[in-house]
Every structure is written in structure tokens, then in C-alpha cells.
Amino acid sequence: MSAAHDTRKLEKSDTIEEALKDAHIPSLMMVLVHLTGDTSHLTPDVKPVYDFWGDGQGGIAPEKQAKIRAAVKDAFDAFLDGKKLPPPPSDATMRKMMDFISGAEIPERYVPFLKEELGISVSDTREPKWDTPKLKDIAHKMKVIVIGSGMSGILTGIRLQQAGVPFEIIEKNSDVGGTWFENAYPGCRVDNPNHLYSFSFEPNHEWPQHFSTQDVLLSYFRRTADKYGLRKHIRFETEVKEAAFDEKSGLWNVRLRGKNGKEETIAANAVISAVGQLNQPKIPDIKGRDSFKGVAFHTARWRHDVDLRGKRVAVVGTGATAFQVIPAIADQVKELLVFQRSAPWLGPTPDYHKDVSPGKKWLLEHLPFYDKWYRFYLFWTMTDGILEMVRVDPTWNDMSKSVSPANDMLREMLTEKIKEQAPNRPDLLEKVIPNYPFGGKRSVRDNGVYIAALAKPTTQLVTAGIREITPKGIVTDDGKEHDVDVIIWGTGFYASDFLRTFRIVGKNGVELHDRWKGDARAYLGMTIPDFPNFFCIYGPNTNIVVNGSIIFFSEASVRYIVNCLKLLAETGKKTMEVKSDVHDAFNTKVDEANRLMAWGQEGFTSWYKNQTGRVSQNWPYLLVDYWERTVAPDPKDFVLN
Numbered sequence: 133m134s135a136a137h138d139t140r141k142l143e144k145s146d147t148i149e150e151a152l153k154d155a156h157i158p159s160l161m162m163v164l165v166h167l168t169g170d171t172s173h174l175t176p177d178v179k180p181v182y183d184f185w186g187d188g189q190g191g192i193a194p195e196k197q198a199k200i201r202a203a204v205k206d207a208f209d210a211f212l213d214g215k216k217l218p219p220p221p222s223d224a225t226m227r228k229m230m231d232f233i234s235g236a237e238i239p240e241r242y243v244p245f246l247k248e249e250l251g252i253s254v255s256d257t258r259e260p261k262w263d264t265p266k267l268k269d270i271a272h273k274m275k276v277i278v279i280g281s282g283m284s285g286i287l288t289g290i291r292l293q294q295a296g297v298p299f300e301i302i303e304k305n306s307d308v309g310g311t312w313f314e315n316a317y318p319g320c321r322v323d324n325p326n327h328l329y330s331f332s333f334e335p336n337h338e339w340p341q342h343f344s345t346q347d348v349l350l351s352y353f354r355r356t357a358d359k360y361g362l363r364k365h366i367r368f369e370t371e372v373k374e375a376a377f378d379e380k381s382g383l384w385n386v387r388l389r390g391k392n393g394k395e396e397t398i399a400a401n402a403v404i405s406a407v408g409q410l411n412q413p414k415i416p417d418i419k420g421r422d423s424f425k426g427v428a429f430h431t432a433r434w435r436h437d438v439d440l441r442g443k444r445v446a447v448v449g450t451g452a453t454a455f456q457v458i459p460a461i462a463d464q465v466k467e468l469l470v471f472q473r474s475a476p477w478l479g480p481t482p483d484y485h486k487d488v489s490p491g492k493k494w495l496l497e498h499l500p501f502y503d504k505w506y507r508f509y510l511f512w513t514m515t516d517g518i519l520e521m522v523r524v525d526p527t528w529n530d531m532s533k534s535v536s537p538a539n540d541m542l543r544e545m546l547t548e549k550i551k552e553q554a555p556n557r558p559d560l561l562e563k564v565i566p567n568y569p570f571g572g573k574r575s576v577r578d579n580g581v582y583i584a585a586l587a588k589p590t591t592q593l594v595t596a597g598i599r600e601i602t603p604k605g606i607v608t609d610d611g612k613e614h615d616v617d618v619i620i621w622g623t624g625f626y627a628s629d630f631l632r633t634f635r636i637v638g639k640n641g642v643e644l645h646d647r648w649k650g651d652a653r654a655y656l657g658m659t660i661p662d663f664p665n666f667f668c669i670y671g672p673n674t675n676i677v678v679n680g681s682i683i684f685f686s687e688a689s690v691r692y693i694v695n696c697l698k699l700l701a702e703t704g705k706k707t708m709e710v711k712s713d714v715h716d717a718f719n720t721k722v723d724e725a726n727r728l729m730a731w732g733q734e735g736f737t738s739w740y741k742n743q744t745g746r747v748s749q750n751w752p753y754l755l756v757d758y759w760e761r762t763v764a765p766d767p768k769d770f771v772l773n
């Protein structure tokens with residue numbers, strides 16, 4: 133139980149009664165077991181059902197909910213009065229609780245993984261432990277360069293610090309935050325539930341919304357960097373230009389360029405890239421692109437100095453970014469022209485813009501164990517169940533619209549939800565119902581504001597292709613000229629050009645991009661033959677499409693990488709390099725698996741595929757697969773020198 137949960141200091145009050153009105157009932161039922169030791173209320177008649185887009189109360193009847201609230205109130209009052217907590221639940225009880233809150237029997241294989249994620253008795257289950265004098269001594273003598281101080285770079289800094297390994301973080305921007313620093317476009321917000329989209333060891337009970345806005349996310353990452361004293365380890369406004377491995381010394385030489393243009397080379401035992409996949413803005417090379425005389429900018433370089441009020445504004449693209457921009461600016465502009473090449477799938481999310489109620493915040497902060505189980509619930513409901521719905525059934529006859537019976541059913545359900553939003557606009561519906569399978573591209577969270585913005589009389593949804601940009605605007609393939617004052621490029625990023633901003637030279641002078649030739653691959657997304665002690669976070673094939681939060685992936689990757697360094701320290705070796713056959717076999721399997729996912733099908737574009745058409749971005753397996761494979765490196769996978 134965290135210090136925040138030392139609720140005995142609180143005066144007994146009616147606060148809990150009020151707060152319980154807003155409670156997530158399945159989480160409350162878990163709390164009740166911890167407070168009373170009694171599991172008798174976990175009976176089949178109140179077993180929550182997994183309700184994908186429901187109210188999260190698992191279909192538990194209102195009268196049962198009232199009983200549970202009352203029981204929790206009594207147990208909490210007794211706790212405040214000084215009643216001792218019963219012994220922690222046994223493993224068997226914990227298992228029963230996990231099954232119960234998930235509304236289904238959790239496969240045995242998930243149990244250790246979920247117990248770690250839940251972290252009931254330990255606040256940070258993934259903290260590295262380099263606790264022998266020998267390890268501590270070797271740790272002190274290491275030096276690691278981390279590139280980037282976004283979510284993953286901050287996490288890496290925290291873990292290296294905990295391990296006692298000296299490190300420096302090189303950051304091109306003037307502050308931490310990465311994508312949350314750079315993407316400040318109107319409407320920008322996270323679309324993973326915030327109580328899940330946060331470090332497992334740094335819960336925030338004060339998220340203002342279930343899906344908070346960019347400024348809030350940026351503050352969270354800034355605060356975390358401050359709390360762990362990371363800033364003194366970060367060189368801001370400094371770019372890595374090259375990292376080159378010196379075979380003689382077994383060290384990496386990392387060439388930096390500071391804000392004054394001054395260059396410096398520093399040596400390190402290991403380099404960890406935490407540069408992300410989605411931060412090199414891509415503006416398509418359309419004929420006449422630079423001839424436009426109005427204002428044009430990319431969403432990740434938002435021009436806050438440009439007043440859109442009263443203007444004719446074009447937004448090109450309808451991906452996850454444009455999807456958020458469009459409703460945020462539709463009311464301001466005189467006319468909005470949205471240029472859509474393909475429509476996004478919309479996943480109904482009623483609380484997408486909703487505030488977290490004061491009661492919910494109170495429970496997260498004060499009611500013992502509530503925050504842990506609420507996060508667990510979010511984690512589980514967003515974990516691997518839905519992956520099955522985007523997996524190809526090879527016997528399914530038409531892959532162009534859906535990839536399996538389950539995927540087809542989902543298509544039907546989502547289509548109905550879209551149709552409900554504009555019943556009187558068949559012209560619009562014809563355009564906004566996607567013509568590719570769900571899971572083929574990134575889907576978005578919908579609470580109705582997007583279709584409402586498109587349906588406004590001042591908005592036009594243009595689906596003809598873009599032929600040319602002229603000084604006055606955009607000309608489409610049908611020859612129509614669309615004069616505009618502003619063009620906003622919501623056209624995404626050079627996602628599959630991994631690590632494109634710097635040279636990486638490994639053994640025998642091989643340069644990584646020359647090796648990859650536009651088709652990036654790595655072992656577990658992290659390590660590459662001929663590049664000893666060079667590691668990537670959010671590297672090739674570590675993106676997830678429908679299951680889970682990318683923070684989970686970063687936590688798993690960083691643990692693996694820090695354990696690689698630990699392996700070096702334990703064995704007294706200087707370098708480790710993944711074996712080619714291990715790397716190649718892994719990639720062959722990943723490719724086979726990706727071809728059996730919705731996003732691996734042909735006939736539509738997405739940033740998940742690279743220029744060769746291979747899916748270089750996505751992890752096609754379960755989260756538990758990644759977790760199992762990244763707890764620690766298998767020494768047999770590497771050559772240690």
C-alpha cells in the first residue's frame with residue numbers, strides 16, 4: 133500500500149459515500165477482498181462481463197452495485213477506525229480475483245505477467261536490482277548514451293539511474309516529452325486511457341480526463357523527469373549526428389552537435405536509441421507543393437501564430453492526428469476542406485473527452501488498492517482479447533473488407549455506430565465508412581465530434597485525389613480547384629525510416645541504413661547483428677495496433693536492455709551482439725505472423741508498411757509474448773566478447 137493510501141490519517145467523513153457513487157464496481161469488489169479477506173461476494177451471479185464499449189460496470193445490476201458500495205463503505209470505515217487488514221490474499225485468491233475482474237478465466241500463462249503488472253505489494257515491480265558489490269562496481273565504470281528524452285528516454289534514464297549506471301541523454305529539443313512536446317496541435321490528446329497510459333511505477337491519480345490533453349501529458353513527463361532528477365543528465369538542443377563503433381576499444385563514439393553548431397564526440401559502452409517512430413514529419417511530394425502562396429504547415433509543427441478564424445482551411449489526411457484537429461478547428465474557420473484518401477475506423481468511446489469525476493480521483497488516491505485494480509482492469513480489457521478480432525482467418529473468402537468472421541462482425545457493429553451519427557447524410561456516410569478491414573490501419577477513438585464536424589455546412593469532405601498544389605490552393609484529380617488560405621498537412625511521419633536522423637556505423641564500417649535499405653529489422657525490435665551494445669526502444673516491429681499501451685512495450689524493452697548491460701557486468705564481457713541466425717529466424721517468423729493480421733493485407737496504405745510493402749512496424753503477437761521474451765536476454769542469442 134502506498135503512502136498515499138495511508139488513509140487512517142483522514143477524518144472519518146461522508147466523502148467516501150459520495151465518491152463511491154462514481155466507483156468502478158469490479159475494482160471495488162477487489163478492494164473488498166483486500167479490506168475484509170472475504171471472497172464470498174465474488175459469486176457467479178455478480179461476475180462482471182467483459183463489456184467492450186459499455187459503462188465499465190461489467191453489467192452488474194444496480195442493486196448489487198449498491199450492496200457492494202455499502203460493504204466497501206463499512207470495511208473502509210472499520211479500516212479508518214484502526215481495524216487491521218487481513219493477511220494479503222493467497223496466490224489462489226489473487227488468481228480468483230483476476231479472473232473475476234476480467235470477467236473470464238485468465239489463461240495460466242498470463243498470471244505471472246499480470247501479477248507483475250498489477251504490482252499489489254511492490255510499487256515498482258520492474259526496478260532493476262544491481263545489488264552485489266561487484267555489479268555496483270562495474271556499473272559505476274560504465275557509460276551509456278541515451279538518444280531522446282521522450283517517454284522512453286525518460287524511462288531509460290530512470291532505470292539506468294536505479295541500476296547505478298552513469299548515463300547521458302541527448303535531446304534535440306529544448307525540453308523533455310518527445311511526441312508530447314512536439315505535437316501541440318489543437319485537439320491533441322492521448323487515446324489510450326490515461327490511468328493506463330502512464331508508467332506502471334508512477335501512477336497519477338489526478339488525470340483530469342480519461343484521455344487527457346497534450347499539455348497534461350507533457351506536464352506528467354516533465355514532472356517525472358524532475359522527480360527523478362534527470363535534467364542534469366540531459367543535454368538539450370543537441371543532436372546526435374553519428375554513432376560509430378570502435379572495434380579496438382569496444383566503445384561507441386557518439387558525435388554530437390550542440391545548439392551553437394559546436395561538435396563533440398563522446399565515448400560510451402552502449403548506445404540506446406529512444407528516438408521514437410513518429411517524429412519526422414512527412415509532407416507528400418505533390419506537384420507544385422512549394423508554390424502555395426498561403427500558409428502551409430505540418431500538424432507536428434503547428435503554427436500557433438496563424439489565426440484560423442475566418443479563413444478557408446484545408447486539412448490533408450484523416451489519420452489519428454487530423455481526426456483530432458478537424459473537430460478542434462471546425463467551429464473557428466470560415467470553411468474547412470478535408471482531403472481524405474481513406475477513412476479511419478472509429479471506435480466508440482463515450483468518455484473520450486470526459487472529465488474524471490472528483491469521486492473517481494478521490495477513490496484512486498485514498499481507497500486502498502483501488503488504483504491498482506482499476507489499472508489492471510484497463511490493462512486487461514485492452515490486452516490481447518481484441519487481437520483475435522484482427523487476425524486473418526485464411527478460410528475467409530473476401531479479405532478486402534474484413535479478414536475473419538469476428539472481424540466482419542466488428543465491421544458491422546462499427547458501421548452501424550457510424551451510421552447512427554449522420555442518419556440524414558447518406559452522401560457523407562458513403563465517404564466515412566472505411567473500405568478496408570478494421571485493424572488494417574490505426575483506428576481512432578470516437579465520441580461523435582468528428583462526424584459532427586464533417587457534417588457541418590461549413591465543412592467539405594473531399595475524396596478526390598490531390599493532383600497538384602497551386603499558389604492558390606489544391607487541385608484534385610477531377611480538375612476541381614479548391615482555393616484556400618491555409619493548408620494543414622496531417623500526412624503523418626517517416627515512420628518506417630527508423631533512426632533516419634543520424635548515421636550508425638557498426639562493425640567492419642557497415643552503416644545501418646545501408647544495411648537496412650529502407651527495410652528496418654531488429655531482434656525483438658532492439659538489437660542488430662554487427663551493432664554490438666546498440667539498442668533501440670520502439671524499434672522495428674514493436675508497435676501495437678489494438679492491444680495495450682506503448683508504455684508497456686517501453687517498460688518491457690528497457691528492462692531487457694538494462695538486463696543486457698547487467699549480463700555484460702555479470703560475465704565481465706565488454707560487448708554483446710545478437711547472432712545473425714537468431715535475428716533472421718525471428719524476423720522470418722514476425723513476417724509470417726504479420727501477413728496473418730489485418731494490417732498485413734494488401735490493397736491499402738498505412739504507416740505500418742515500409743517502401744517494400746513489408747510490415748516493419750507492428751508486433752503481431754500477444755503482449756504476454758513480448759513480456760516473456762524480454763524479462764531478460766537469453767545469453768545463447770548473443771556473442772559476448
Ligand code: NAP
Nearest residue numbers: 321322323416449450451452453473474574622623624737
Ligand atoms: P498517419 O496515420 O500516417 O495519417 C496520415 C494521413 O494522411 C492518412 O489519412 C493518409 O491517407 C493521408 N495522406 C498521406 N499522404 C497523402 C497524400 N499524398 N494525399 C492525401 N492524403 C495523404 O499520420 P498521423 O495521423 O499523424 O498519425 C500517425 C500516428 O501517430 C498514429 O497512427 C498514432 O499511432 C500516432 N498518433 C497518436 C495520437 C494519440 O495517441 N492520440 C494522436 C495522433 C497520432 P491514407 O490513410 O490513405 O494513407
